[in-house]
Amino acid sequence: MTPRYKRVLLKLSGEALMGDQTMGISPDVLQYVAEEIESICRMGVQLAVVVGGGNIFRGVAASSYGMDRTSADHMGMLATVINSIALQDAIEKRGIATRVQSAIEVHAVAEPYILRKALRHLEKGRVVIFAAGTGNPYFTTDTAAVLRAEEIHAELLLKATKVNGLYDSDPVKNSGARFIKQITYMDVIKRQLAVMDATAITLAMDNHLPLVVFSMRDKGNARRIICGEDLGTYIGDEASADQSI
Template structure:
């Protein structure tokens, strides 16, 4: 079956890498995610990735109480680099060629982010991991994912979570929560559903970048989303 998307941006939360642990990175989850990305890449899909830093940053959050916001945000950006390096290693061990690009210059471990170079890497079949957010304080990794997706002209943002899509309430707290197969951007705003932060969401809406929210922890789901084998997750549409 032909792939629905040629170039994707996969957004993963740092918390997802915790697995069953209370802190750090779960090696089994990292390996599972690497397998998922490899399976999609082998189908000829160009894959880029943005990972949050919550699993690392949460461990030092107490130390940041009362800290300058800008300082704390830069610490968060460095946390994303730790996760990005770990994921790069997991992919490389699977034989997947990767490039790690950082919005903050740190040449010893990552290339500086240059849009044209990122696109060239994707065209050559390399998985590109974008680290350090946007390189600016006050912006989340959701915003970084939206910005990078638009810059590299990705066909879709795939937001991998631990639930099966977008619900009318938190499914982890409400067993009667109802899942949407598709939902408009206006409906998300009207219902105040927590899909992405408002800056990230507005970027996607203004550029009509599709978003699919799905369960990344269910094996094979990423390939199902990309290859359209079946309806997986929730698709955010911008047309009424």
């Protein structure tokens, strides 16, 4: 398979690492994700990863029951550092050089985020995992993923989910939910589709960054999308009309 994109950013939720657990990191899922990442890198694709922290701590949820939002979000950032280190270990055990760069200073376990160093790592074929979101409270890891994708000039952002793409409502709760094959950024915002927060979608729209929402549960999906297969839901400019199936 020949990759269509040279540089890609993969966004993983923290919940994706839980597997069937109620919290924490599933060793089996971690190994599976590492295998998927390895398969992408073996094609010569430059890959960056942003991982959430919701499997360990979610700042928004904590702030809803009285914790100060800034404190809660900083705890959430630390949770993403934990996930990033775990993912780094799993990837490197598969022979792929990996670097964790954190937006908050944790020198003992990760490099500080420095764009030029990140670009150099990517050029050398290393996977770069961006931890701690943007380093600022009130910004989600989805927004961090779009921001980092723009900064490293990624050609595509892959948003991994538990379902095969974007629906007009939650397919888990609504069996009649309609799958959306293609949709514009603006329609995602207008219809308040919960694929990413509005800040992330707006940032992607302003910079014309194409997004593909897909299921990470199906082995090889990420690799096939990078090679040009029409999987998942494409979110892009006005030229890509909303196509609900």
